[in-house]
Structures are given as structure tokens and as C-alpha cells.
Amino acid sequence: MRPTTSKRTTRAQSSTADPAALATTLAERRPEDIVDLLNQNKSGFVAAVLLALPEAKAVAVLDQPRLRHGAGIVSMMPPDRAARLLDQMSADRVADVVREMRVSVRNDLLVLVGAETKSALESLLPYPEDCAGAIMTTEFVAVPSDWTVEQVLAHVRAVEHTRETVYAIYVLDPQHGALRAAVPLRRLIGADPKGNVLGAAADLQPLAIAPDAPLDEALRLISKYNLLALPVVDVEQHLIGIVTVDDAVDTLVARQNAEVQHFGGMEPLSEPYMRIGFFELLRRRAGWLCALFLAEMLTASAMQTYEAELEKAIVLSLFIPLIMSSGGNSGSQATSLMIRALAVREVHLGDWWRVMLRELPTGIFLGAILGVLGATRIAAWQLLGLFDYGLHWMLIALTIAVALVGIVTFGSLTGSILPFILKRLGFDPATASAPFIATLVDVTGIVIYFTTASVILRGTLL
Amino acid sequence: MRPTTSKRTTRAQSSTADPAALATTLAERRPEDIVDLLNQNKSGFVAAVLLALPEAKAVAVLDQPRLRHGAGIVSMMPPDRAARLLDQMSADRVADVVREMRVSVRNDLLVLVGAETKSALESLLPYPEDCAGAIMTTEFVAVPSDWTVEQVLAHVRAVEHTRETVYAIYVLDPQHGALRAAVPLRRLIGADPKGNVLGAAADLQPLAIAPDAPLDEALRLISKYNLLALPVVDVEQHLIGIVTVDDAVDTLVARQNAEVQHFGGMEPLSEPYMRIGFFELLRRRAGWLCALFLAEMLTASAMQTYEAELEKAIVLSLFIPLIMSSGGNSGSQATSLMIRALAVREVHLGDWWRVMLRELPTGIFLGAILGVLGATRIAAWQLLGLFDYGLHWMLIALTIAVALVGIVTFGSLTGSILPFILKRLGFDPATASAPFIATLVDVTGIVIYFTTASVILRGTLL
Numbered sequence: 001m002r003p004t005t006s007k008r009t010t011r012a013q014s015s016t017a018d019p020a021a022l023a024t025t026l027a028e029r030r031p032e033d034i035v036d037l038l039n040q041n042k043s044g045f046v047a048a049v050l051l052a053l054p055e056a057k058a059v060a061v062l063d064q065p066r067l068r069h070g071a072g073i074v075s076m077m078p079p080d081r082a083a084r085l086l087d088q089m090s091a092d093r094v095a096d097v098v099r100e101m102r103v104s105v106r107n108d109l110l111v112l113v114g115a116e117t118k119s120a121l122e123s124l125l126p127y128p129e130d131c132a133g134a135i136m137t138t139e140f141v142a143v144p145s146d147w148t149v150e151q152v153l154a155h156v157r158a159v160e161h162t163r164e165t166v167y168a169i170y171v172l173d174p175q176h177g178a179l180r181a182a183v184p185l186r187r188l189i190g191a192d193p194k195g196n197v198l199g200a201a202a203d204l205q206p207l208a209i210a211p212d213a214p215l216d217e218a219l220r221l222i223s224k225y226n227l228l229a230l231p232v233v234d235v236e237q238h239l240i241g242i243v244t245v246d247d248a249v250d251t252l253v254a255r256q257n258a259e260v261q262h263f264g265g266m267e268p269l270s271e272p273y274m275r276i277g278f279f280e281l282l283r284r285r286a287g288w289l290c291a292l293f294l295a296e297m298l299t300a301s302a303m304q305t306y307e308a309e310l311e312k313a314i315v316l317s318l319f320i321p322l323i324m325s326s327g328g329n330s331g332s333q334a335t336s337l338m339i340r341a342l343a344v345r346e347v348h349l350g351d352w353w354r355v356m357l358r359e360l361p362t363g364i365f366l367g368a369i370l371g372v373l374g375a376t377r378i379a380a381w382q383l384l385g386l387f388d389y390g391l392h393w394m395l396i397a398l399t400i401a402v403a404l405v406g407i408v409t410f411g412s413l414t415g416s417i418l419p420f421i422l423k424r425l426g427f428d429p430a431t432a433s434a435p436f437i438a439t440l441v442d443v444t445g446i447v448i449y450f451t452t453a454s455v456i457l458r459g460t461l462l
Numbered sequence: 463m464r465p466t467t468s469k470r471t472t473r474a475q476s477s478t479a480d481p482a483a484l485a486t487t488l489a490e491r492r493p494e495d496i497v498d499l500l501n502q503n504k505s506g507f508v509a510a511v512l513l514a515l516p517e518a519k520a521v522a523v524l525d526q527p528r529l530r531h532g533a534g535i536v537s538m539m540p541p542d543r544a545a546r547l548l549d550q551m552s553a554d555r556v557a558d559v560v561r562e563m564r565v566s567v568r569n570d571l572l573v574l575v576g577a578e579t580k581s582a583l584e585s586l587l588p589y590p591e592d593c594a595g596a597i598m599t600t601e602f603v604a605v606p607s608d609w610t611v612e613q614v615l616a617h618v619r620a621v622e623h624t625r626e627t628v629y630a631i632y633v634l635d636p637q638h639g640a641l642r643a644a645v646p647l648r649r650l651i652g653a654d655p656k657g658n659v660l661g662a663a664a665d666l667q668p669l670a671i672a673p674d675a676p677l678d679e680a681l682r683l684i685s686k687y688n689l690l691a692l693p694v695v696d697v698e699q700h701l702i703g704i705v706t707v708d709d710a711v712d713t714l715v716a717r718q719n720a721e722v723q724h725f726g727g728m729e730p731l732s733e734p735y736m737r738i739g740f741f742e743l744l745r746r747r748a749g750w751l752c753a754l755f756l757a758e759m760l761t762a763s764a765m766q767t768y769e770a771e772l773e774k775a776i777v778l779s780l781f782i783p784l785i786m787s788s789g790g791n792s793g794s795q796a797t798s799l800m801i802r803a804l805a806v807r808e809v810h811l812g813d814w815w816r817v818m819l820r821e822l823p824t825g826i827f828l829g830a831i832l833g834v835l836g837a838t839r840i841a842a843w844q845l846l847g848l849f850d851y852g853l854h855w856m857l858i859a860l861t862i863a864v865a866l867v868g869i870v871t872f873g874s875l876t877g878s879i880l881p882f883i884l885k886r887l888g889f890d891p892a893t894a895s896a897p898f899i900a901t902l903v904d905v906t907g908i909v910i911y912f913t914t915a916s917v918i919l920r921g922t923l924l
Contacts (some may be wrong), residue, residue, distance in 0.1 A: 008512050033684050066686070079535055118739055122887045166648045167629055167690075189651065191617040214497075223715050224528070225494050226708035228629075228690070246688040247708055253685050253712045266795050272808040274816065282824060285795055286831055289870075293832050297839055301785035304849050310776050317772055317779040321761035321904055327753050329900075333728050333747055337735055340719050346734035354736065362744060369748055370755050377759055387766050408751075418538040418651050442783055 019045060023052035031060035035067045040275065059088040062097070065250050067308040068271070071100035074109075083112035090164050092137035092247065095124035123240060127331070132218040133211030135251060136232045136241030139164040141209035143197060145181070146173040150193040154256060156185070160417040162285045168229045170206075171197055178237035182206035201404055208233045211240060215251065216343070222248045259433070299324075302446040309450055316453055319374075319400055326370055327407040327445035334359060334415030339429050342419055352420045359416045360409065367408030371401030393461045403452040410448060411441045450457050463813040481507060485514035493522035497529045502737070505534035513543060521550040524559070527712050530733070533562035536571075546573035549635075552626050553579070554599035556710065557586035560823050575788055585702060594680040595673030598694045598703030598711060601626040606636040607643070607657060612655040618647070630691045635657055640699035644668035670695045673702060677713065682807070684710045757901040761786075764908040771912055777851055777917055781836075782908070788832055789869040789907035793899045796821060796877030801891050804881055814882045821878045822871065829870030833863035854922045865914040872910060873903045 026034050038046045038061070050058040050073065060084060062074070074082045074097055086094050086109065098106055098121060110118060118432070120138045127133030143152050156166050169188065171181040181201035191200040208231040209218050222230050222245055232241040257269040267284040269276055269298055276284075288406060303310075310317055338355065341347040347355060375397040379388045389396050416436050419429035421437075454462055488496050488511070500523070501510045512520040512535065523529060524536070524547055536544045536559055548556050548571065560568055560583060572580060582600045589595030603625055605614050618628050633643040643663035653662040664697065670693040671680050684692050684707055694703040720730040729746040731738055738746075765772075772779055800817065803809040809817060837859040843849045852859050877899050881891035884898075916924055 019565070030687070032688075038650040059871075153651065156648075160648050160652050185647065185651075186618075186622050187649075189615065190622050223711045225492070226711075228707075245690075245711065249685045249688075249707065249711060249714070252711070252718070253806075256714070256718050257806065266799070269799070273803040274809060274813070278823070280818075281820075282827055285824070286828055289788075289791055289795065289828055290831060290835065293784070293788055293835055296784050296787045297836075299787070300780050300839070303783065307776065307780070310779055314773050314776065314779075317776075317782070318762050318765040318769070320782055321765065321908065322755070322758050322782055324786070325758045325761070325900065325904060326751075326755055329751055333751065337728070337731070341735040344715075345720065347736060351736070357741075358735075358740070361740070361746070365744055366748055366751055369752060373582065373752065373755055374759075377762070438787065442787060446783065 017045075019048035022054045023049050027054060027057060031064055032066070034061050035064045039066070039068050041372060043069050044076050047073045047076040050085075051077060054157060055085070055088070059085055063089050063093050065093065065096065065247075066326045070097040071105075071345065071364055075101060075105045079108055079112055083109055083114075087114045087117050090122060090137055091120035092135060092164070093140050094447065095121055099125060127211055130215050132209050132212065132213045132230075132232055132243055132333045133214065133216055133241070134141050135218070135247045136211065136243050137164045137247075138241050140168075140170060140229070140231075140237055140239070140242040141166050142170040142172050145171045145196075145198055146174050146195050148193065149188055149191045149197055150198060152183075152188060153193070156188075165242070165244050167227050168190060168227075168242070169197075170231055170242075171201060172239060176236070177239075179206060179208060179231055179233055179239045180321050182231065190321040206231060208237075208239075209243070210234070218243045219248050219251060220345070233447055292439065296442060298443045299444060302443050306446070306450040309454060313453070313457060315396060315461075316399075316450070320449070322374070323449050324442050324445045325398070325401055326404055327411040327441040328438050329411075330363065330366060330408040331411035331441040333431075334363075334412045335418060338416045338419040342423060342429060349424060355416050355420070356413060359412045363409035363412030364405060366412065367405035370408060371404040374404055390431060390461075391456065395460055399453045399456045401460035402456065403449045407441070407447045410444055411437075412442075414440055479507075481510035482514040485511050489516060489519060493519065493526055494528070496523050497526045500527070501530050502914055505531050506538050508535045511540040512547075517547070517550070525551050525553065525555050527558065527709075528584050532559040533567075537563060537567045541570055541574055545571055545576075548574045551581050552599055553582035553586060553601050554597060554626070556573045557583055557643050559589060587759075589673060592677050593673065594671050594675045594677055594692075594694055594705055595703070596803065597677065597709045598673065598705045599626045599709075599841075600703050602630075602632060602691070602693075602701070602704045603628050603666045604632040604634050604701055607658075607660055608636050611650055611657050611659055611662060613651045613728045614650060615655070616647075618650075627691050627704070627706055630693075631659075632693055633663060634701060638698070639701075641668060641670060641693055641695055641701045644693065668693060670699075671705070672696070677788040677807070680705045681710050681713060719781070728760070754901065757859060758904060760901065760905045761908060764905050768908070768912040771916060771924055775915070775919065777858060777923075778861075778912075782911070784836070785862070785865055785869060785911050786904050786907045788866060789873040789903040790896075790900050792825065792828060792872035793871075793877035793903040796874045797881060797891075798826075800881040804885060804891060811882060811886060814879060817878050817882070818875060821874045825871035825874030826867060828874065829867035832870060833866040836866055837863040852923075854919065857918055857922055861915045863916045864918065865911045868910045868914060869903075869907045872906055873899075876902055876906075 026037070033091045034057075038049065041049075046069075050061060053061070062070065067073075070093075074086070077085070086097070089097075091365060093326060094117060098109070099111070108174075110121070119229050123138060124133070124136070126370055139162060141159060142157055143155060147155075152169060156169065167185045169183045170179055171183055172178065173180050181198055183197060183201045187200040188197070204446050207227070208220060208227055211234065218230055221227065222243065225371055227245065229242040229244045231239055232243060266288045269281070269284055271280075273281075338347070378389060378393060378397040382389050382393045418437055418440075489497070496519075500511065503511075508531075512523060515523070524532060529535075532555075536548070539547070548559070551559075556579060560571070563571070572583070575583075585600060586595070586598070601624060603618055603621060605617060609617075614631060618631065622628050629647045631645045632641055633645060634640065635642050643660055645659060647661045648657070649662040669683055669687055669689065671683060673694050673696065680692055683689065684705065689707065691704040691706045693701055694705060696702055728750045731743070731746055734740075735743075793913060800809070840851060840859040840862060841854060844851055844855045880899055880902075884891045
């Protein structure tokens, strides 16, 4: 009953170079599983396989957002065949594919597609990637508010196979076409056939979103209100599209992958780890790693200014890794907290000073806890005779403790405020914060540490 | 048309201590928005508000997974009222609430609830938190395969208001009750009323999952196959529940929050940042921070063993932060890559050696790139007269370059293998990897650095 995706079989099949033979063995499989297999092949081969598949199946495969290089695949087909497939695909997916095409190919194809596809593309293509309009589809069911339940059901039956979802039916004002209600199909089939469609509607104004609203806001509404589809309306409340829950799920999953990879300090991979080329993998990782390395070179410069202090008190160098990692850890903790709080809207840009007011005492407390631990460690090693920190070991312990309070407080404050600054400047905090904070806190940590030392140890070690 | 959640108004309302008055102003709001407001109040007050609301609205509010302390709220109601509300809630949510109750309260209530609720609880409660059974609901529509379309539609109309979803209808074998097909409602309403229900089914065996399968697997299937609901079947293919897409979305969103916070090295917060108590916030952050600090103390121990080398060549200490951060960065990069690859099943536990075979050359290459950058930096500063690294500056540059190759390679290898080990031992790699890898790589980085130095600089500086 589980999906039978035997990797071994599909790989063996894909190595047979005959697209027609492969198409025959694939015809009975689910489109999602066919995608898994085709993704391992070159665009030209995939195009040939799709052309050899029954047309409905080829359309179902092309409709999958997980199919890679969709634009390249379609570009390799004879234009008339390509146009016929595009005409049958769901509008939002056609827009995704066409968006990636070279302009010359795109223009050739747009002459050949049907009027409906063309008008859908005209309304979908203009939206930039990160807004609700970019993942909406125009294939929804809308009816005038003076229809009966019976009329609506007949209409649903007629258009069912060309609509992305029919489970939410949108009721429009018959005069100005403004969105008045959303009717769930489940309510409709139980309602009096002769009654007005509005009788089956929820009594509230439906939730809706503007096409240029952030994608995040669409995801938040769908998740919070458990919607199967969210209407997208223009300023005059005309329904121009819907965002469906399955696109929301796909976006959430893709975003989760990208977020973890960003957090790990790299460009998200476009292909699975095992399949991506060696040099492509290297390129995606080397960029960030080099940027971080160049930034961290500042730590060497910072250290150089304290060479005199280090020569006098070599013991100070022993704690540099410990001090630096504490600053980094407290900073990335505060950063990850704020990234989430901003993303789920628990805090807003204007709340930055409230956050600072919480982080200041939190940082001091956390730093004090670590400071006590650090000083205890030094005292324990000294008194147990495990290591000799010299005559002034108590002052050294004090230096470590005070420096930790300073560094953890600084880390918490910078870590929490940085996502606000990045967001204000128009960057995505999740992408940019982690590397920034590490470098910033490391360099400052060195400065705080040696400044503390020069105050406490003046006249004794320094 | 947007949801009008004016924070100011709702906060003002919640400060009026009269639950009945508040209930009156809330009665017309969406349940999701009522939850936002009630979450700011104590359980006793929330119970009183819910009892004063119209019963259907109270049920809708209790049905929201985002409502906090559901068990506490229900426990504070008179048992007969509580039981009546539970009877009307969706089965999976009742199970979530009852799971959190103190045993005494739970037993009192279970005597009072209806037979249907009781049997739903009996089948839902046994499943542990991280398996498909834990988020499934028993409120699905199932019909025998010898029914006509007309019969099924009549049944759907009759049970619609007590089912979580009616958009997927499950067709069972009339003899043994095994799941035979899933029929989308949209297909059914267009089908011939007199025809057999199986005529409207997709031709393939429906996807299904076992109740003890990992929750992740359910999420993966729902997301990959764009399902509105995934059937859960026992070993004899009897349908025992369904996992709906809205629960999958809720789980994805909650998990994303937890993952980023884990990655930042802390226990995920149970409440929004701005509302959580100061000491609770401290507790969640201090735990990890202290654990990391204690582990990082090993760096001080490692440094102590190289005190003699440091005294002879103080210049070596200048590059410690740079070297350590490079190891940490390459390690966390490799870790985050593998966490994702394992989570989305691009790689499997048995692939560990294949991953090592990729990471070894990748690490050497990345290390070499950083090594060249580092050596160039030293040469540049020396030749431009910005800093004097002494007579043997070329050997120092060589030491840094070689150490970087070793550390980045080690970081990439350990970082990529650690998620495999943690997963094999039964831990969640996403939760546990980040802190482990930092400490491991930091300590080893020091050892690699000084070992390299002692080989290259022997007879000159050391």
C-alpha cells in the first residue's frame, strides 16, 4: 500500500537510452514518482520521454513543482506540442515554467498557446518571486451571488476538471464583481438546491490578500485559519486568483530546507547532495566560507594590537577560544530567537527597543552564570594543582568572569538587534544573520577580553 | 477584507475582568482570532469565557491547536459541561487535550463523555508523539465499495458536519473492510449518480501509512503527493484514521520554529518571546549555553598543553580565532547539509561512506582555498610592512595554510558524519548536532594547529 519507489529499478530503467520504451514502463506510475526518476536525466531526454507519454500523464508530470528544469524541458519540445501541453497545465505552474525561459523561446511559444493560457500568464507573470501573486493560480471557481445552489453545483460539475480546487467556491457581487463570500463545497452539497448560494456561505467576510502582499503573509493566513485556498483580490476587491494549500506546503518545505542551509552558512543547493556536481557543490560552499574567513581575518588584526599584552601574560591566550565561543553562542541564540519571532510576527520592527530592554538583563544574567562557571574552573584547577595560572590566578579568574559578562551581554544585544537591522535594510534576516553575528561577536569579544584584562591586571601581570 | 486583529482593542478587552461581557464581544469573531486573545489570559478566566460563549463557538475555539493550556482550561470547567464540549470537538484535538490532563481529571471526564468520543480516544491515545497515529483523526468518511454514487453523496450530506474532511471519501471492501480506494468529492459530484462509487476513484491503490510510522513520513507523503488527507491503515489494511493537510501544515510550521531555535543552541520556547516570563526565558537559554561552555572548557585544557609552544612563538596565538572559526564554519556547513539530506531522504543511514567519499576531497579543496587566502594575508601584511611576523614569516604562513587544510577537512568529515551517528543512536540530528560539532571541531582544531606548527617550525621558532 506504501508507494513502491524502488531506487534500484528506476535507476536501471533510466539508463536505457530509449525514451519511448521508458515512457511505456512509466505510463502507469504516479506523476510524483515519475518526477523522481526524470529528475535524474538530462532535459533533452526528459522532453523525449514526456512526448512519448500519454498526453494527460505528460501534463500531470509537468504540473509537478518538484520537476527540475521545467523551462529547459519544454524548450526542447517542438513548439506546437509544447504549447498544447502548456494549455493543459495549471496556470500557476505554466507561469513558473515560462518565467524561467529564455525570452526568445518564450515569445515563440506565447504565439502558439491558447487565449486562456495567454491571459492567465499576463496576470501571473508580473509578480515578483516573494509575493502572494507569484504562487497564486487563476483556476478557481467563481459564481455570481444571485445563483441558486443547484446552478452553482451544475457549474462546478462542468468546470471541475479545469480547476485547481473546487472545494472553495467564491461568490461575487453580480454588479461590480467584488468578492462577497467563500462557500465550502461540503456545505453546498448539503444545502437546499433551490436556495441562494449565499445561504451556504460562512457568515463572515472571507479572508483575502493583495497580490503584492508578502508570500509569508499568505502562508501565515493559510496556516492560521486552516484554509484550503486563500483568495487574492485587487484594490477593488475583485478576485484575481487563489493561493492553494498544496502550494503553501511546497513553499514551507522548500523554505525549511533553504533556511537550515543558510543557517549552516552556505548557498542552498539546487540539487540533492548526492547528485550535485563536485565543483557546483564546492562553489556553493566556498563562497560563504571564504566570505566568513575574510571577515574573521579581522580577529587576527585585533589580536595583533594586543601582542604586547600577550607577551607579558601568555596565560591570557589560553582562554581565547572559550571566551570567543561563548560570545558566538549567546549571539546566535539571540539571533535565532529574533529571526523566528519576526517571522511569526510575535515581534515587529518597531519593537526593537522592547527587545533590547529584555536582552540587556538576560545577557547580564547569562554572562554572570558563565562567569561563575569559568572562574570556578580556574580556581578548581589551581587549588587541585592541575595547572598553575601563576601568582595572580585570582585576578585572572576575575578577568575571565568579568569579560564573560561583557561578551555575553554584547552577544545577546547584537544578536537580537541584528535581525531587525537586516530586515529594515530589506535583507532576509534568516539568510544573512548567522555569519554576520559570528564575525562581529568574535572581533568584539577579543577587544572586550583584552580591555577587561588591561584594567584588572594593570600593575600586576600587565 | 484582511483580518482585523487590532492588538490594542483585544488587550483592552481582556483587562475587563468580566468573562460574560468579553464573551459577548467575542461571539462574532473568528475562532482563530479568539484564540490569540484568550492565549494572553489565565486558564480559569479562559474557561469562564468559553462557558459564556455560544456552545458551537466554544467548540470551535477549543478545536484550535494553537489554543494553549487546553487541558488546564477544560479541567477548570464543570465536568458535565466539559464532557459536552469534548463530545463536539474533533477527535484528534480531544486526544491532544486529554493527553495533557492529570490522570484523576481525565478519568472523571471519561465517564461522562459519549460512546463515540470514548472509542475515538481509545484508538488515538496510545500513539506516542512522533508517529503518524498521534496526529490522525478518526473522523473520516468511509463507504462500502458496493454503494452507488448517489448513496455515497446522501451519506456525505448526513455526516458532513461531524467529519474533519469530506473531500476524500474512502471506499472499503464490504467483506473484510480493507481500504480499496480513495475518491475525491470533486469527482463524485460530477459522476453518474446511479453508477458504482469505484467508477469515480483514481485507478491506483491509494497511498496509506501505518499508525506507528514516523510523523515525518506522513508529512513527506502529504507534501509530495499534494494530499488533502492521508489514510492510516493497520496491518490488515483496515482504515483507522486520516492525517489531514491542515494538521500537516501546523506541524511543519511548529517544527520550523523549533528547528531554528535548536540550531541557535537553545530549548524551543513554549510561549512567544515577548510574553514568556523572564526566568523561564533564562532557563531555556542558560541550559544549552552552560552545556556548551562546559564542553568548550576543553579548549582551555587543550591550550594549556601547548603553553610551552605558545611561550616560544607568541605569534601563533594571533591566528587561533581565525583557525578555530574556519573549522567551526566548515563543520556546521557540512552538518546542516546532512541534516537536510537525511530529513528529506536524499541520503540514507547506509550512505555514510558515500558521503565521506565526497566530503574528503571537498574538505581538502575548501581547506586549500582558505589556506591560500590565509597565507596571502600573512605575506601581504609582512611585505607591505603592516605587521612583522618575524624572520620565519614564510614558515608561519605555511603553518597556517597546512593547518587550515587539515582543520577544514576534519570539520567537513566530522560535520557530515555526526548526523548519521546521532540518528543511528536514536537522537534527532537537527536538535543535537550544532553544539556537538562546534565543541568537537574547536578542540581538535587546536590540536591540529599546534601539531602542524610543531612539525613545520621545529628547529626554527619551536
